Amino acid sequence: MTGSDYREETIESYRVASEPEAMGTVIAVYSLAQNQGLPATEVSEISTSVSELAMNIVKYAQHGVITVSCITDLTRSRKGIKVVARDNGPGIEEIARALEEHYSTGFSLGLGLPGVRRMVDEFYIESLLGSGTRVTIIKWKP
DSSP states (O other), rough: OOOOEEEEEEEEEEESSSSHHHHHHHHHHHHHHHHHTTOHHHHHHHHHHHHHHHHHHHIIIEEEEEEEEEEETTTTTEEEEEEEEEEEOOOOHHHHHHSSTTOSSSSSSSOHHHHHHHHHHEEEEEEEEEEEEEEEEEEEEE
């Protein structure tokens, strides 16, 4: 993803440190996706993805920020929603394993990050042990 090919307008940044804040962020993204004209399936997918990312922040990092933007791909003449979830938590030791189905370091099914990756059109993850994690997702309007 190169900056020169895209135009981006940040809509809002949401502090996420609790389940209610996580759900508030999900509701805001759901409304934005509807207002941007995404079909119901895509609205559900990006909302579910944001829910997973927000709850991962609460569970593993205690607090973080989710930034939501409207994005335009100038090369392909398409529009979408970009979400960046970032925290200063412990980081992910093995990113490749964390993206495998059923892998979990906690008491979960291990379906979260792999599910997010499946539900969005673009998925990027960066993590540094002891410094935190940044996950960027994009859902394009069909």
